[in-house]
Structure formats: structure tokens, C-alpha cells
Amino acid sequence: MRQWVSVWKMVAVLIVAVIGNTVSRGQTFDVKLPLLSLTGSGPGYDAQIYPAGFIVVPQEATPQQPRELLVPVYIRNCWVPSNHPVWGKVWPIYSFEFKLKYDGDLLEFLGIQKVSPRGDSVLAKDFTFVFDDVPITASHMLGALVDWHNLGSVPPVYGPRRIRIVASSAKPLPPSPAGPGQDPWDPTIQCDQRQYVPVIYLRFRVRGVAGTIARLILSNDTLKYNDLNLSVFPAEPFPNNPSGSRYRDFITYRTGGATGNVSYEGLEGVDNRGLLPIANLYPSMPGMIYVFVTEIPQIGFEPRLGVDAVVRQVSPSGDEWEVIHPIVLDSASWTRGVFYGRRELVVTNEVEGTRLTNIIVESNAQWLKFQTFAAAPGDRNPIPQITRSGVIDYIDRTLGETILQDIQNNPQAPSRPQNFRILCDPQALPQNTDAAGIYVGYITFRTLSASVSPVRLRVTFIYVRNPVEPNNDPRNLSALGQGIRITVTNSAATPQSATLVFGLGIRATDGIDTLFGETVYDNPPVAGSFYARWYLDGVANVPPGTAPYGLRDLVGLYSSRDIRNVFADSTVVFLCRFDAGGAQNYPVTLTWDTTDFPAGARLFLRDTLNGTIFGVDMRQATPAGGSRMSYTITDARIRSFVIEYTYPLVVQYPVLQKGWNLVSLPVRPANNHWRMVYPRAINIPFWFSQNQYQPSEFLQVGYGYYVKYSDSVDRQIAGVRLLRIDRSDNVLLYNGWNTIGGLSVPVSVERIQFENYGAEPLPQRVGGVYGYRTDRGFVEVSELTPGLGYWIKIRGRGYLKLEAPGTPRIIAARDDERERVLQQSVPVFVHDAAGKEAVLYVSPQQINRERFELPPVPPQGLFDVRFVSGTYVEDAVSPSLQFQGVTYPVILRLPMGVTAEYTVVDRLGRQWGILRGGSEIEITDPSVTAVQLLAAGTATGIRVEVRPQPALERAMVEIVLPERAPIVLVLYNLVGEEVARVYEGELPAGSSIFSLPVETLASGQYILRALVGEKAYAVPVVVVR
DSSP, X not given: OOHHHHHHHHHHHHHHHHHHHHSOTTSOOOOOOOEEESSSSSSSOOTTTSGGGOEEEEOOSBTTBOOEEEEEEEEEOOOOOEEETTTEEEOOOSEEEEEEEEETTTEEEEXXXXXXXXXXXXTTTTOEEEEEEEEOOHHHHHHHHHHHHTOSSOOOOSSEXXXXXXXXXXXXXXXXXXXXXXXXXXXTSXXXXXXXXXXXXXXXXXXXXXXXXEEEEEEEEXXXXXXXXXXXXXXXXXXXXXXXXXXXXXXXXXXXGGGSOOTTTTEEBOOOTTOTTHHHHSOOOBTEEEEEEEOOOOEEEEOOTTSOOOEEEOSTTSSEEEESSOEEEETTGGGGTOOOEEEEEEEEEOSTTOEEEEEEEEESSTTEEEEEOOSSTTOOOSOOSOBSEEEEEEEESSXXXXXXXXXXXXBOOOOOOEEEEEEEOGGGSOSSSOOOEEEEEEEEEEOTTSSSOOEEEEEEEEEEOOOOTTOSOTTOGGGOOOOEEEEEEOOSSSOOEEEEEEEEETTOOSSOOGGGTEEEOSSOXXXXXXXXXXXXXXXXXXXXXXXXTOEEESSSSSSEEEEEETTOSSOEEEEEEEEOSSGGGOXXXXXXXXGGSOTTOEEEEEOTTTTSSOEEETTSSEEOSTTEEEEEEOOTTOOEEEEEEEOEEEEEOOXXXXXXXXXXXXXXXXXXBHHHHSTTOSSOOEEEETTEEEEOSBOOTTBOEEEEEOSOOOOEEEEEEOOEEOGGGTOEEOSEEEEEEOOSSOEEGGGOEEEESTTSOOOEEEEEEEEEETTTEXXXXXXXXXXXXXXXXXXXXXXXXXXXXXXXXXXXXXOHHHHHHHHHSEEEEEEETTSOEEEEEEOSSOOOGGGGBOOOOOOTTSOEEEETTSBSEEOOSSOEEEEESOOSSEEEEBOTTOOOOEEEEETTOOEEXXXXXXXXXXXOOTTOOEEEEEESOOTTSOEEEEESSSBSSOEEEEEEESSOEEEEEEEEETTSOEEEEEEEEEEOSEEEEEEEOGGGSOSEEEEEEEEETTEEEEEEEEEOO
16 A cells, blocks of 8 residues: 555544445445536536636736736545445545646746635645646647647647646545535535535736737646546556446546547536637637736726716726715614615726626725625626625626627627615614714725726715604604605696605704705706795895705605704794796695694794784694694795794703702793693692792793602603793782792893883892702802792882893802802801701891892791891891701701800700800700800900790890990881880990890891990891790
């Protein structure tokens, strides 16, 4: 046994044992001789690889730009390790050898290659190759062909040469693959079921010029597999077979019997003997193929037949092209079953008599995809699946033009250009953000056969951002709609219709927004013909003359499209001009579907003369079936109409908290019943006016309301944008304190104005503007926040007036006097066990109490902390404070660094401790709702105190003097009227105590004024009945 048998025993014994023992001896083993082919098939040629049976290759452009030709040598290998019932052990191929003859003046051999242009490995990828390349004679090259066709003489040859290739490996040559799902190592697969596949590629440089023809010829005068040499007879591939029969039978493998021609044995391809006239032009035999050298092809693009131009060349060299018009898709297309934006064109070979080969097509963007398609029978479809990477094997301009018959004398029809479909996939756009936008991508066509490569095709994809209608929340990008549609129909014998779409969009402008699918008509409507279009005449911020012929729908769904900004600060006006096609085509009917309207939206249809001819609420027009409405224009002089549209903006509430909140309407809701506005509230809202709280079942803009929540609070409300409150809203404010509301945008308190009530003078605002926070009580503010309510105090009576700023927001002027008083005062922090906290201030200087007056005490249960004087700043030496809506214990605290010292006393005279800087006093008795801070002394040593506070039936005033001094004690009410003169005269140094006559006084607040020498002191006195 030879050496290769020993190798087989070491490597393949297990394969043989397993396969051989599992196959029944009754089965037929097909172990035909391996066949080599240059045409990819046998007999004949593979038209998918070599149309017409020829290799077509361009000449090289310049010596500095060499042209290479990669020629696959195909094999059908049926030798699978097995135990054959006749031949015994069937051995795989571990070595092989063959020769190839060629025209050396036209082709220069460069070497071998083990991968295809697409990167696929050859069958002999594990083999080692050696080769030589030597000149031969013309007879040596074409002798067999002359004999085969009885040519009589040797045709012209151009530098004949011969390549001898020897390959070997320690691994067996795999058998040729069979059909899908079949194991190629299965010995029972019939040889005819196996495919021809490349065993190796031969590299050549093209030296011939256009019009020259070279030959490639495989020779079997040296064709070996292992020890089998086809040039030697009767050598056997499988020696020692048990039957004694020969594998290589004389009759079976030699055509024509003992004297037949053996020049094709082991080879396959085209035998065109007798096929005239092609056999006279290009005589062929198995193992042979012709190489046509042509001009250099060029990649190009054209529109499909009958389609307007869709592509154009951008660069002079032809390496840059672009799709002329953007591919447009709207973000609601999936509702219509449209999932891709698409454009169709054809990829062409621009040079007649040439062939583009192995065109690699790739996209650089995830959203940019493509496929080929067959538009008619016979069209090629090399990339049928939607993909971002594919190969077009060839685009031919030889068949039917320069090659009229194939190598087997069959007539050839011209090949059609390659149909190509561009697909823009919105699902491949970024999904975690707003995907709408304008995208640019490139499809690249790359091939070694073209004069210019790569060639880039620029594609612009506009993924239109849809308008928000019919939805109420423009911030919810996943819920964008399709807009509001209105159809204009004339009364012609065959009625004509045009549907227009309008609406509002996020970041849309008043001008032309490509992102929203808007574009312009390039030409005016045909005179006297039917049309309907949106126009931009008179729209603010749009230059005159913009879109003079109207707006067009870039998506192509509607006759016209007009989308404006959803956050516009006013009603949006849409202008439509139409022509019925003549007066005889009136009346003209307008129809629309109210389900396109957002809830609460206001839409009015009117003529262009401010509604002097007609005007109609589009929700209350003529019913047209179901949710559809209509309006009929009968006057033939009317050729335009206007739609006034006010969008019901969804407003996000400021942070509302569990408990009591002071709120207001930030929009005009469609339904103003409190249950619709505040569905999670646990009480009917109430507001304050004319010195009392009043419940309100139906809510009104401009007023503030107290609303209480449990754990679940309201987060948003839908309604028409509120940008102005005036007399028409009837927000009447009365003398004293009132609760008010703001607008849909923040407004500075400096913009709070009033309008006269009848002939009465304009009211005046007194003091600050206060909001209410569940955890802090009343807080003075400088700006009205949408959705929150506020307290203001006025003198007089009048209507509230608020206007949204048309300029940058005004910041309330700094109140320097207030800031000075607070900086010089002692802050007293009051907080409870629930985390609620308020800050009061004790001023060492006399203050304007009205400036620091708080709104009326809120209803029982709402958190509130204030001095008994009703202010949050007090100038009394020993002030009293009160609190409600607290969770005990209540803690009083002075910050570090404060030098003041107070004894905390309740109304029963109980002391709760001494409050100093950095210390706290804890009040645990829930019955204590007010305490007095008794000052330890002042810089002058004079102290005036009233206790208890508030007083029920009796009260005492204590005066402490450092020395004898004249004293006057007088009790006044809040309007300055004297109620009682308590004492007038001199007092000695030390403490003096007097009784206050509170038992005869009504409940309320009073002021005790003490004149000590030339110094005056004021102490508030609160009487409670």
C-alpha cells in the first residue's frame, strides 16, 4: 500500500468505519470520476455565472491601473469515504494535478486564490498549491480542439502558454455539496445531484485590448487524483477491489469504443460540434471557455420606464449620484399598512458591448435598505430580500448587442437593466427619541469591472413628524395623530374633490416645514379648473409672497398640507382658496370629521370678510352622518374660507401635594365642572371673596380655589390656551382679600392689572401676592405660576386683568424695604411633626403692618402660622403667634447667632421654656394653638407685655421700667379709634401691672400703645369670645 493509503488510515479510518458500517450493502454507491469545468456546469454552462457561455472582461484602463480576471476552476467531486460493494474501499482525494492552456499575449497568469470575490472559501481551501507557467506551441495548445472539430488547421494563437498546478493536503478534499439539508459526506447521494463548485481560482492580468478574444483550455493529458492518472490506462483509483472489476472501464470511459477520442475524459463544459454558425466562430469542447475583452463598463442609474426622473448624476466623473426628490413617509403611515418609504429606479451599464460583474451593494445607514425585483418575466432578481448588503452578479450589455448567439448557437435577447428598489425603514430609526427628522444616507456600488468605482447614490429620507390631532398631549410623541382633514367637493356632473389636512405640530413654524411634510406648488392652478389649497397670505412671521401658488403635501396623501406650532400663543388661522371649476359647479360642500378634533378644541369656519357672510362652529354644523359634519357654500362669488383653530393645550400641573392646595385653571377646559377638572380631589373647591369662603361647583378662570387631595393627585388638565383675562371673563374682585388665578404661561406679579367696575375708580393692590403651599402655608411670590392660585388684597372693586407677556418675562422689581426689614429682624422658625414649617420675623423697628399682612386665616385644618396681628413680621417687643393645621408636637426654634431671648407662654399662662439662639421649644399639648414670646429685656430696659394672648375674659398689661417715667397707656381698634384709656401718669422703676377691660370688647384685634417718656411702644391684643 502506498504512502497516501497510510495517511488515509490515520485520518479517515473512523469516517470509513462509521459510514461503511451503517450503509446497507444493497444500496448503490455513486463514485463517478471527478469532473473539472470552466463553465460552472456540465454539460453546457451556468448562465447565472457566464451569460451566453463566455467570460466577458474589460480591458485595463492604463498600465498603472491593471485589470485582473479571477477565473474559477469548478469541480464535481463524488469521492466519499465508504465501503463500495464493487470497488471496495473508496478513498477521498488528498492530492490532484491539472493543466490549463491559455493565450499568454492576452492574459498574464498571476497566481492562485482560495477565496471568491465575495469572500467564500474554495473546496480546496486546506490544500497546498505549487505551479509552473511555461510557453507551449500552438499545436500543443489547440491540437485537441482541432481534432475535436476537424478544423484541418490550427487557428491563430496569441502567445500560447501552459500552467501546471499541483495540490496536496493532509485533509481530504470535501465532496461537492448536494441539495439543501443534505450531508455532502453521505455516500448514498447520487453524483448527478452534486453541484459544480470552485476548487481554486486562477488570477490573470488582462493584457488584451477591447475586441480581442482569449481561450482558456483545461487539459487532461495531465489530470491526476491521488495515484490515478487519466493519461495512463488502465490505472485504477481504488486498487485491491474485491470483485476484480475495473473502476475505469475501457468502454465506459472512452467515447466511441476502443478507437474513440479520449481528449475530454475528466472534463466538462460545452461541446458545440455541428452547432452552426457558432461552431465556426467559437469552436468549443469540454474543459474550455472563451474570454472576450471589451471596453470598460460604467455604473449608471435611470428612472424606470414610464416614470419621471428620480435620479441624477452629481459629479462629472459619475462617482456621485443622488435621488432627486426626498423619500417621504409620515409617522402614521403604519395605520395605512405602509411600512417603508420607497423609490424605484434601474441600475444600468452605460457602455454597450460590456458587462459589469460582481457589483457589491452596501448601505451606510441602518434605516437605508434595498432589494432588486423582477418587473416583467425574464427580469433578473439577484437580491430578492430586503437588506443592507448584497451582490448583483452582473449587468450585461453584450447579449443581443455584440453577442447574438450563445456558445451553443442559441439566439440571445438583450438584457434589461437591473430593477432596484430603495427602502427607507422608519423602524430602524432611533426609537428612544423623537424619530421624526431629515436623514441622509448613501448606497454604495463597488466593482472591479467598472471604470469608476465606488459609485455612491445619495438618498434623503424625510420621516415626517405628524401633527398632534386628534390628541391633547403634544408631548406624547408616541400618540401623534394624522391631523384634521377637510374635503372640498364641487357639484359637477362628476363631482370633484380635494382633501386638505391642517393641524398643529411640535416645533412647527408658520412657514414651510419640510419636517412636517409641507412644500410648495411650483405652478399656479390651471385657470378655470377645480382645485383647493392652503395659502400663507397674511400669516405673521411669514415673508410676503411665500408659497404664492399654495402649499403642497410632500407625503402625497392630500392636496395641500399646513401645520403650525402647537405652542402658539394665539388662535391659529388657516386660509383656503378654491375654484369649483365654474359657477355651474356650485354649491361647494365642505365636509370634515369631528373625531379629528382634540377634545375641547375650538374650530370656527368663516368667510374671509371676518364672518360677515357666514360663520359656523365646526362642531355644530350640518350633520353628514356619524361624526361627520358639513357646510355648503352656495354663493359662486365665494372662492375662499378661513378656519380659526384654538388648540386645547394639555398643561402639566405644578407639584401638587397631599393635603390642601391653592390652585387655579391654567386653561379653558371643555367641561368646567370641578369633577372633570379635579377628578381626584376629595372636596368641592372653594374660593374667597367678600370676606368669606364660597364653594364652587363650576370653576372659572381667574379665580383661585382651595382643593384637598389624598395620596393620588391630578397631574394634567386639557383645555384651550389661556393667554388673557379681562372684563369679558367677569373675574370681579372686591375690596379686601381675594383669591385669583393666572394664565397658561408664567406672569410676573407686576403684570396684575384691573379694569373699572362701572364708574368706580380703579382698585389698587395692597401689599404682596401670596401663594399657598401645603407644607409651608402662605408664601409671598413674585410670579404667578400656571395652575396655582394666589391671594391679593385690593382697595376698591374691579375686574382682574392679566395678559401674557409678548416680550421676555418681566421679573418683579426687588422690594428693598421688605428685604431690609427681614434682614434686620429675628427669624422664628415654627415646624411640626409632619415636616410643615413656616418662618415669622420679629422686627426691632416699627413697620408698616399692611405691607406684611397675610391673607385671612384659611379654613380649619389648613396649615397656617402667623402673628396674632395677622402678619408674618411683627414689631411688638413680646409678640404673640398662632398656628393651626399642625401635627403635634410643634417646635419653635431660633437660629444660631440670635441674641434675643424669649419666654414662651400660652394663653393659660403656662411657660414652655426659654427660647434662645440655637435652641428649640417643644409644645406637646394639642390644645395650645397660640403662644406669646415674652422678651427678656431690651436695650433700654423698658418692657411692655400683655398676657395672656389671645385674651378670653381678662388680660393684664405689665410695664417694666428701669427708672421712674411718665406713662400713657391707650387701647385702640384697628381703624385707630380709642377704645379705653388704661393709665396716664408716672410710674416708678420696676414692674407695674394693670388690668385691661377686654370683657366688654368684641372679638378681634386691638393695639395697646404705650408712651414712655418720648418713646412709643405698640403691643397687639387679640380678643377671642
